[in-house]
C-alpha cells in the first residue's frame with residue numbers, strides 16, 4: 001500500500017467511515033465513501049454479517065471496478081438471543097434514531113427478566129479487489145449493556161456498551177481508545193495483517 005491507494009468504502013454510515021478512514025490513513029490508504037460516489041445502498045438480504053459484508057463489497061465493486069471495502073457490524077445481546085445482531089441498523093428505523101434503538105435494547109432486556117447483561121459488538125470487513133476476488137475478516141469485543149446511556153462520542157449503540165475490563169462506555173472514550181478495543185479495529189487489523197504484511 002502507498003499514498004496512491006484509494007479504496008471505495010461501501011458504506012453510507014458516517015460513523016464507520018470516520019473510524020475506518022482514521023485507521024487506514026496511517027497506512028497511506030484514502031477512502032472514498034459510497035455517498036461521495038453516489039453508489040446505491042444495497043438491500044442487506046443475507047442472514048449473516050459475512051454474507052452482508054460480501055454483498056456490499058461486491059455491489060460497490062460491480063459499480064466501480066475498484067478495490068472496495070465494506071463493513072457489516074452490529075450489537076449482539078446474549079439475553080436477547082443475539083438480537084439486534086444483523087438487524088442493528090434496522091432497529092433504529094428509517095430515521096436511524098439510535099436513542100430509540102438503545103431504549104429498545106433496554107426495554108427488551110427488562111422484558112426478558114434476565115440478569116445477564118453480556119453483549120458483543122461484531123464487525124466483518126470484506127475487501128473486494130479489482131479482479132473480483134473477495135476476502136473477509138471478523139472482529140469482536142465483549143462487554144455489557146449499561147443503562148442509562150453515557151457519553152457523547154462515537155455513534156450507534158456506543159453509549160450503552162461498556163467493554164469488559166473498563167468502566168467507561170465506548171461513547172465516553174476517545175476515538176483512539178475505542179479503536180484499540182473495538183470490533184472494527186480488530187477486524188481491520190486482521191485484514192491488514194493477513195493481506196498486507198509478510
Ligand SMILES: O=c1nc[nH]c2c1ncn2[C@H]1C[C@H](O)[C@@H](COP(=O)(O)OP(=O)(O)OP(=O)(O)O)O1
Pocket residue numbers: 010011012013016041044071072073074075088089121154155156157158170182184
Ligand atoms: O462501533 C459501533 N458503535 C456503535 N454502534 C455500532 C458500531 N458498529 C455497528 N454499530 C451498530 C449501528 C450500526 O448502524 C449497525 C450496523 O449496521 P450495518 O448495516 O452494518 O451498517 P449501516 O447500515 O449503518 O451502514 P452501511 O451498511 O451502509 O455500512 O450496528
Ligand SMILES: [Mg+2]
Pocket residue numbers: 044089
Ligand atoms: Mg447497513
